[in-house]
Amino acid sequence: MISKEKEYFEIINKIYLKVIKEENLGETANYIPELSKIDGEKFGVSLLFTDQLQFGFGDCEEKFSIQSISKVLLLALVYRDIGEKIWERVDVEPSGTSFNSLLQLETDKGIPRNPFINSGALVVCDILIDICDDPKAYFLDFIKKVSGNYSIQYSDKIAKSEFSTAYRNAALTNFIKSLGNIHNSPDDVLDLYVYICSIEMSCMELSKTFSFLANKGKNLFDDYQVLNISQTKRINAIMQTCGFYDESGEFAFRVGLPGKSGVGGGIVAIMPKYYIVSLWSPKLNLKGNSYRGMKFLEEFTTATEDSIF
Amino acid sequence: MISKEKEYFEIINKIYLKVIKEENLGETANYIPELSKIDGEKFGVSLLFTDQLQFGFGDCEEKFSIQSISKVLLLALVYRDIGEKIWERVDVEPSGTSFNSLLQLETDKGIPRNPFINSGALVVCDILIDICDDPKAYFLDFIKKVSGNYSIQYSDKIAKSEFSTAYRNAALTNFIKSLGNIHNSPDDVLDLYVYICSIEMSCMELSKTFSFLANKGKNLFDDYQVLNISQTKRINAIMQTCGFYDESGEFAFRVGLPGKSGVGGGIVAIMPKYYIVSLWSPKLNLKGNSYRGMKFLEEFTTATEDSIF
C-alpha cells in the first residue's frame, strides 16, 4: 500500500465515522414493496484503486439491489454489441426533470433523452431482446464476466415485486411502443427490465464490476477489453450528465465525478485512471438518490480534492 | 516547445486544414441583425497551454461577439463576490430542452435551471446590479483584469441591435420578475444582459481570458486568484452539464471537455491543468452551436485522445 492509498484509507475512515453519526434522513424506496423492507441504517463503502488495492467499510460485503446502476451495464453490453447504431434509438442528453420525460417522448418521437432514465433503459432492453436468444441469460453472463464473479444473480423476489407494481414503467413502455420505438411486446420488455434492475451485488463487487470504466475499458482483473477507449469515455460522459436523475448537475457540481445511483441506495462513482468508489445506504433524498451516499461523496472529494474538472 | 506541444500543433494544423475544406453547413445567427451580417467563412482556432505557450490558426486574431460565452465570466464575477449564496437564485441542473425552460420557471418558482440558459444569466445580471454601483463598468473591469487585456470593450452596435429585437428575453425577464426572482427593473436587467453578451474578443484573447479555469482558478499571466479551487471545478462542472444548450450531453459525449458556446459562433473548451482551446466559426447548427467548432473539437479530442473522462 503506497502512501497516497494510506491517506485515502484514513480519509474514508474518518468520513465514514462522521457520516454514520449524523442524522440519516430520507426514506427507503417505497414503490417497490420488497425494497421498502430493507434496513435503512445499512451503510457500506468500498474503494478500489486501478492498481487493484481495495478497501471496504461497514456493510460493504452485503448484497443489495443495485437497481438503476444496472442500466450502465445494460448500456455497456448493447453498446459493445451494436456500436454507434444504438444512438439511433436513444439520445445522450440530460432530461431536465422527470416531469418532462413524457412530454419529451412525444416531441422526440419516442426517442428517450438518454439510456439512464427509465424510458431509455426500456428501449435498450428492447434492443437486447432483438440481438440475442435469451436476453436474461445473456445479460447475466455479461455481468459475471465483467465482475469476474460467477455467483451474481437476479433476485426473483425483487423482480416480481417490482413487476407487480410497475404501472408507470408499463405506461412508458406502451407509450414508446405507440410511438414506434419499441419493437417487442411491452410485457416482454418490462419483464426483462425488472430483472436487469434486480441484480444484487455488494459494494465490494460493485467496484470490481465497474472497474473497466476507470481502466480504459479493460477489466482490472483479467485481460478482457469490455469496451474500447472511446466507448468507455462516452459512457463516463453520459454518467456525468445523466447519472443522477434531475440531480445530475448537482452531483457534477458537488462531487465532480461521473457516477450512477439506484433506488436501492447504491451509488458508484469513477475517478478515471485512479479508482472506483461504491456506496450503499438505502435511505433516499427527495430526488431518489442515497442521502448518505451523496453526503459521503461530497465530503470525500472535498477532502481528497479529486474531481475530473 | 516540448515535443507533446509540437504534436498538438501538428494535429490542430491537420484538422484545421481538413475542416476548412469540408462543407460549411448551418446559418449565422439571424435573430440579432448585426450578427447575421458576419462572414460565415471566418474560422479561427487558438490553443493555450498552461505553460503559457499559445498557438493560433486562421482568423484567430479577429475579434468577434462572444455572446453567451460571456455568461461564464458573469457567473465567475458574481460567484467570486457573493459565494455560495448565488445558488439561492439559480440552480445548476441541465434544462433538458429550451422548450421546457418556461414551464420549468413556473414549476420552480422563478429559479432558472442553470446560469448558462438565458433566464439564468438574466438573474445573475439582476444580482450584479444589486452588488455594485455601475455594473457595466464593473463587469468590464473584471474582464480586463482576467484577460490581462485593457483594450476589451462592449460593442454598442451589437448590444443595441440585440436590444431592439430582444422580445423573447424581455418576456423571460418580465416572467421571472412576476415570479419574484428579479429585483430590479426588467429593462435595466435586459440592458445589462445585452451589453454583457456584446463583449468582443479574438480566439487568442478568449483563451487567455479563460485560462484561470484550466489553472485552478488563478490567472496564467499574473498572480491573480480569480476563484478558489472548489469554485473553479464547479464552474467547469456546470459548463460540462449545461454549456451547450440542449446539445450539452452530446458535447460531453463527443468531445469530453467542459466548454461553452455562443451564438456568435465562438466556443471555448477546457482541459483542466493542460490547456484552453478557443474556436470561432459563425455558422451554427440547429442547436445554435458553431457547426465547424463542434466538428473541429470532436476530431481534435479523438486525435489527441484527450477527455476528462
Added chain:
Amino acid sequence: MISKEKEYFEIINKIYLKVIKEENLGETANYIPELSKIDGEKFGVSLLFTDQLQFGFGDCEEKFSIQSISKVLLLALVYRDIGEKIWERVDVEPSGTSFNSLLQLETDKGIPRNPFINSGALVVCDILIDICDDPKAYFLDFIKKVSGNYSIQYSDKIAKSEFSTAYRNAALTNFIKSLGNIHNSPDDVLDLYVYICSIEMSCMELSKTFSFLANKGKNLFDDYQVLNISQTKRINAIMQTCGFYDESGEFAFRVGLPGKSGVGGGIVAIMPKYYIVSLWSPKLNLKGNSYRGMKFLEEFTTATEDSIF
C-alpha cells in the same frame, strides 16, 4: 308532418346533395386496422324530432362503429347509477390539446379533465367494473333499453382489432393506475373500453338512442326516465365544452349545438327540446372529426339559424 318539419326536410336534402358533390377530404382512422378498411364515401344523415318524426338520408340505415360517441352513453349509465360521486374521479373541464393530456394527469393526480377524452372514459370504465358483475352485459343492456333496439351489439372484430394496437390507451391506463385513479387491472379496464367503443349503430338508431338528451332525460319512445333533468343538462353541457377533442370550441362556435363525435366518422348533435341529428361520413379531418359531418352541420345550423346560443 308540420310545415316547419317540411322545411327542415328540404334544408337537409339540399345540403346533403351539395356536400356529397364537394371534395371529400381527410382520411379514415388508420390506427384501428378494421376501421381503415371502411369505404370513405359512405354518407348518412338522420334527423329525429322530439315529436317522433324521423328523416333519413343516404347511408342512414347502415351500421358503423360509433367509437367515442359511446362515451356519452357510458357516462350516462354510470352517472345514473352513482350520481354526483362520479365527479370525484373525473372532472368536467375541456383539456386544451391532446398534447397536454398526459401532463395534466400528472398535475391533477390522475383525475382526467373530462369523461370524453380517453383517460376520462377509461376511469369511467373502471367505475363500471366496480358497480356491476358483468360490465359488458350490463352496458349492452343499457344501450338496448335506451335505444329501444335489442339487436344492437358489440363488434368483436373491431374490439379485438383496436385492442391489438391500443398501446397508447394501455399507456394511459397504466399511468392513471400508477397515480391511483384506476382500481382494477389495466388489462380489464382496457378490454371493457375497446368493447364499449366497438358498439355499432346506424344514423337512424343513433338518433333514437340519444333522444333522451333532447327530451329532458326521458326516452322518446317509452316512459323510461334515463336521467333527471339536471343530469341531462349537465351531459349536454359537457358535450358542448368537451365533445370534439381540441375542436370543441370550434364546434360550439360554428355549429352551436352540443354534440359528440367518434373516429368511426359518426357525429350526433342535440337541439334540446327539438331534435337529434346524426351523421356518418368516415373521412376525418386533422382533429379526428368527420370532415363531411362538420361541414354538413355548419351549413345546417346556418340555414336553420338553430343554435343554443
Added chain:
Amino acid sequence: MISKEKEYFEIINKIYLKVIKEENLGETANYIPELSKIDGEKFGVSLLFTDQLQFGFGDCEEKFSIQSISKVLLLALVYRDIGEKIWERVDVEPSGTSFNSLLQLETDKGIPRNPFINSGALVVCDILIDICDDPKAYFLDFIKKVSGNYSIQYSDKIAKSEFSTAYRNAALTNFIKSLGNIHNSPDDVLDLYVYICSIEMSCMELSKTFSFLANKGKNLFDDYQVLNISQTKRINAIMQTCGFYDESGEFAFRVGLPGKSGVGGGIVAIMPKYYIVSLWSPKLNLKGNSYRGMKFLEEFTTATEDSIF
C-alpha cells in the same frame, strides 16, 4: 311586470338573502394593488329581461372594475370591424389550464387559444391599435354607444396600478411579439390592455351593456345592431367554452349559461332571448372567479331550471 317576471324577482330575492348570510370565502384580487383594497362584502345583482324590465339587488348601483369582462366588448368591437379575419390571429378553443397557456403559444406559433385569456385579449388589443387612430377613445366610444351610457369611463388609477405590476402580461406580450403575432410595441399594447380592463360599471349598467348578446346582436334600448345574429351566437359560444378560465367547463356544467367573469368580482351571464344577469362580489375562488357570484348563479339556474342545454 308579468307573472313569470314576478317569480324571478322572488327567486332572486330569496337566493340573494340566503347567499349573503352564508360564509363569504375567497380573497379579493391581490395582484392589482388597487383592487385588493375593495370591500370584499360588496354584493350586487341585476337582472334585465329582453322586454326591458330590470331588477337590482344590493350594491347593484355601485361601480366596480369589470376587468376581464371587458374582453367580450373588445372582441365585439374588433369582430364587428374586421369580421372573420380576426380568427387568423386568435383561436376559439378552451385553453385547458393557465399552466398550459405559455406552452401552447410556442406550439401554436403565437396564436392564442381564445380571445378571453390574457394572451388572446392582448392580440385583439394589437389589432385594435392597427385599425383606428386613437384606440382608447375608439373603444370608450363603443362602450358608451353599446351601454347607452355616456358617463362610463376608464379608471386611470386602476389602469396605472395594474400597469405597474403587469410583469406577467408584459412577459406574454413580449413572448407573442417574439413569435410574430403582435405588430405594435409591447408597451403600447399593454397600455391599451390595462385601460380596457379598467372600465368601471355597476351591475345595472353591465346588464344593459351586454343586452345585445341576449337580443340577436341588437341593443335593447335603441335600434343599433352591434353584431349580426351569427356573430352574436359565436361570441356566446366562446363565452360558454372559454369565459371562466379553467372553470369554464364547471360553469357550463353547473350554471348552463354563457357568461364571463372578471377578477374585480363581476360576472355577467346570458340567457339568449330572455335575459342578462350581472353580479358583483369581490372575493374570488381559487380559479379567480367570484365566489358568491358562482354560488348565486348555480342556485339561480337550479331554481329557475334555466339553461341553454
